[in-house]
Amino acid sequence: MNRPPQYRDYVEPGEPKWRRWWLALLLLWGAQSGLLLTLWPEGRPRLELWLYSAVLPLSWGLVLSIRALVWRIGLMNWDAYRQTIQVAEQRWWRKRARTLPVHELLLLGPVGDVQAQYRNLMEGAQLPEPELPANADVPLLRCQLSRGIPGARVPLLARHLARLALALPERAERWPSLCGLAWVGEASGEAAFVAALEAGGLSLPAARFTLRTLKDLDALIDALPKVCPGETDGLLCAGVVSREQADEGEVPGEAGFLWVVGRKDSLRLHRGEYLLPENGETAGELCSQMQRYVGLAKAPEDCLALDAGSQDAFVEGGWTVGQHQLAEYWGALGELAPFVGMSLAALQAEQSGEPCGWMGKDDAGRLAMGVVVSNGG
Known part of the structure; x- marks a missing residue:
């Protein structure tokens, strides 16, 4: 951290x-x-x-x-x-208390693309069943809408995510003037995403920003006033992943997310932090520091985890997720896991008006955590 x-x-x-x-x-x-x-x-x-x-x-x-x-x-x-x-x-x-203001967001995962399923920490979502494709060695969690469609999975997911973005109601009136794209994932997915947006009549500026780790998110938060100097300027953050392998006991998953970032919006994504025990860091110390970022005296009432390891690691700091351990809904997402966790926490914070914590691990196995708040709460 x-x-x-x-x-x-x-x-x-x-x-x-x-x-x-x-x-x-x-x-x-x-x-x-x-x-x-x-x-x-x-x-x-x-x-x-x-x-x-x-x-x-x-x-x-x-x-x-x-x-x-x-x-x-x-x-x-x-x-x-x-x-x-x-x-x-x-x-x-x-x-460190600066945030990324999010105007609107989308999620795509094995439960489908209906956004209502991702609200309320996915309590009403139907549990997806892993499948075993003919060319796979292990069961995989796959997005239902693209099952059986031939071709590389990442470009397929990216194009579908772009179509979901283009279908948002009143997009032209509500979205800010976009100044660039921050992409998480493979270059093929980015190319397919941009091409699908352009085919739908939305051309993005040439500016591109790296967004693969929490450090990249830090840099984006710090650079936002320069990247989007105008009050009506904004940024598109998106990414998709389709995993073929995972650690023992985990199911490879796939997902996509999209954030429309503005200058002054109600959802605020706080900086995330990694827990690095090899540097002498403890979960209690990290949880206290994260709470200070947000101005909380204790752990958020609502928390979610995208894997069992992060759920167990942060109990020491008082961050408990209860029944909201969502690995069975998503599988192992690698570098996309922190961003999916932030998105789910943002939907919960928007609905409840209270801060929501998220926990997960990236493709390097680093445990990560963070908080999303709603200014309307």
Whole structure:
């Protein structure tokens, strides 16, 4: 995960021991006075004696003033350093709390392309059955609408996702002015998706953005004000995947998603984070950091997981999914899993008005988590 910046300690200057300074004055002044009285010649004016005896306290006062000045300067430097660190830390937390505003979204998976099935954390969706194609070694979860259609799966899914986008009601009136495309998945899928949009009368600008990991999502969130400078500007984020292999105990799946990103929209996708135990990170620490991004005192009431591993890993931090472990509906999605998780959480947040957490793992096996909120809640 992205840890908050760590800065070196600046030791607070200790207050001078004033009592010791006064005791030292009394002792030295007494010793000086006794020595002067003992050695003072007879007949010399006493006034001159007292003038000599005043040299020590005056010098002592000067040294004490310098010592107090050094202490005060040290305190001011310490306070300035502390305030600078606080500003830097607050700036870091504000940056990490930035979100990706989503205007509209679509999902495509083994349960079909009816968006109502993906709401309410898929409680009403029918569980899909894995199939065993003739050329496959293991059962696969496949999108029902494209079963049996010959050709490469990824371009087929991409074209269908594009047709779903073109069929959205009042698309021309509601969508922002698109400034580019951020694609997750194979280049063949991107080409098929763009070609299908163009065939339907929607031409995308040439600008393309990488969106394969949570780090890429971070970069996109930070670049959004420059990518979409106008209030009516937006961005299209989409991707599809069709897996042929998966880890032991998992079923290869396939899916697609689409986000229409605007500048000021109600659904806000917070930055996700990876859990990296090899770097000494714990699930509790990551969950607390994620909650701070969103401003939550405790874990979101609604959470979902796209695999059993992530469900078990984040229990330590208080993030529980209950019955909303959705691996049987999607299968193993690889690099697309975090983005499908965000999409499902966004639909739930839109419906309930409350934050919704998501958990999953990418194609590298890294456990990931995040939160989606609705400004209308």
